[in-house]
Amino acid sequence: MTKVPTIARIWRGRTKPELADEYEAYNSAEGIPPLLRTALDVQLLREDREDETWFTTISYWADMVSMTAFTKGDPRQVHHLERDAELLCELPERIQIHKIVVPPRLR
Template sequence: MAQKPAVARIWRGRTRPDRADEYEAYNRAYGVPPLEKAALGVQLLREDREEETWFTTISYWADIDSMTSFTKGDPVAVHHLPRDAELLIELPARIQIHRILVDLQHLR
């Protein structure tokens, strides 16, 4: 039986609209693949606004220990990609960790 995710790790960053497509491609190529290999699931979300574009990456984990093993330390510490400083408006200072209370996707 597949493990059910109990914890979500959420990263948010924003870029200028003229760099959004470039950042999306970069994040898909370098940010998402390590998560696909280690997490139970991953989502990359994009919100285009007039002045900025927000990206949200949500990875799903069985527990904090598995997340800590992946991050090799503090799971709330931000691990920036090498080009984040160039492509993002500012470097995100934190990661959010949420316990999953309802997961309807896995009940269907």
């Protein structure tokens, strides 16, 4: 039986445009794989603006228990990657946790 996500955990951070490709590659190599091994699904989004680039990581979870097991504590706590301070404009201070009201369609 396929699990349906009930919770989305959302992280957002921004970088300078000249560092955006480097951060995308770094986050894809270091930040996303642990999520892919544990979450039901993961999305990495990128928004290029004139003077900054925003990244949004959304991970989908069956329940708070599984998300808490992954984060080994409070899932609202931000866990920064080793090079985040170097590559991001500032270290994000919060994570958003959303209850999924309309789940994705299973195909």
